[in-house]
Amino acid sequence: MQRLAMDLRMLSRELSLYLEHQVQVGFFGSGVGLSLILGFSVAYACYYLSSIAKKPQLVTGGESFSRFLQDHCPVVTETYYPTVWCWESRGQTLLRPFITSKPPVQYRNELIKTSDGGQILLDWFDNDNSKSYMDASTRPTILLLPGLTGTSKESYILHMIHLSEELGYRCVVFNNRGTAGENLLTPRTYSCANTEDLETVIHHVHSLYPSAPFLAAGVSMGGMLLLNYLGKIGRKTPLKAAATFSVGWNTFACSESLEKPLNWLLFNYYLTTCLQSSVNKHRHMFVKLIDMDHVMKAKSIREFDKRFTSVLFGYQTIDDYYTDASPNRRLKSVGIPVLCLNSVDDVFSPSHAIPIETAKQNPNVALVLTSYGGHIGFLEGIWPRQSTYMDRVFKQFAQAMIEHGHELSNM
Structure with missing residues (x-):
């Protein structure tokens, strides 16, 4: 508790100094606005130090x-x-x-x-x-x-x-x-x-x-x-x-998590396009082994791995590959x-x-x-x-x- 209180005081002081330099005096001329911001900052600092900052x-x-x-x-x-x-x-x-x-x-x-x-x-x-x-x-x-x-x-x-x-x-x-x-x-x-x-x-x-x-x-x-x-x-x-x-x-759990709508939108689709771009540069090397048009239509990493990676490395199914990976x-x-x-x-x-x-x-x-x-x-x-x-x-x-x-x- 003593360490927590010390951390709280230090973080509150840093936030206060930061606001003092960044907040325009005209906007908070009465001091009420600044007091509200400082109050919120202290409350946030309490939450941060009690719930966010933790030992691994x-x-x-x-x-x-x-x-x-x-x-x-x-x-x-x-x-x-x-x-x-x-x-x-x-x-x-x-x-x-x-x-x-x-x-x-x-x-x-x-x-x-x-x-x-x-x-x-x-x-x-x-x-x-x-x-x-x-x-x-x-x-x-x-x-x-x-x-x-x-x-x-x-x-x-x-x-x-x-x-x-x-x-x-x-x-x-x-x-x-x-x-x-x-x-x-x-x-x-x-x-x-x-x-x-x-x-x-x-x-x-x-x-x-x-x-x-x-x-x-x-x-x-x-x-x-x-x-x-x-x-x-x-x-x-x-x-x-x-x-x-x-x-x-x-790999199964990773794929399942990344296929959730928000994660797919933020990460999965972008990484899939990066993978497609990477192999498309060498397309001529794979056309006799893999249906590259099908690979380029993949919408997720799992689909890319199913159509390209698992096939290229000789796995019977995507599940076989993900188990081995x-x-x-x-x-x-x-x-x-x-x-x-x-x-x-x-x-x-x-x-x-x-x-x-x-x-x-x-x-x-x-x-x-x-x-x-x-x-x-x-x-x-x-x-x-x-x-x-x-x-x-x-x-x-x-x-x-x-x-x-x-x-x-x-x-």
């Missing part, structure tokens, strides 16, 4: 991992204060791309070949000016996996690279086939169930820097792909640890430390589908569940341009695993 729920499968995170990644146990004027799920999700900055990053591009004759575009941030790790052979490397239609240009990826630069780490972004401007050499794109391309990338990066600590972070679909890979491979991975953000745990069924087999940040109000990943009980059974898994934050939102502060709660979790966890990860084996 930390779910771990082992006491050792829990203590490790509390000691070295304290942000996961601290109160998360969503942006006071934008804490609702859809608002956070929609506004983040427009509000957050895009730190400038100079990439080095690399095309690598795949066993089927295809190619994958990797974007490297080498961080050659790192003062903490001047030896490139041992400089920590973080592999970043963007979301469904994302690339290395996404703001959340650029923020992760900026934070990694501060820590002295190197980053490499795995762009899914056909998404970043490179040509498709074979009639194949990507899916979050098929981990072959990710395995190729991980082994390629590790072969270049075998002595460097190696981590991975996946966002949304990138996180689903990463978890499916870890669930399949267990401990036999060169990755030291991994983090995921706003993962869709159960859901990472909740593989979480119990993850063999390295993994931190998974989700918001329980995320319409892309409904809270009832988050595998809390499964996570409790795996000592390598930690779920960090905030009450608010939306999908890849996690905005905080009055004007959240430079940093989000998700950024702070990423930075602290990466640093904790690089600098103190050895402690986990001793706990």
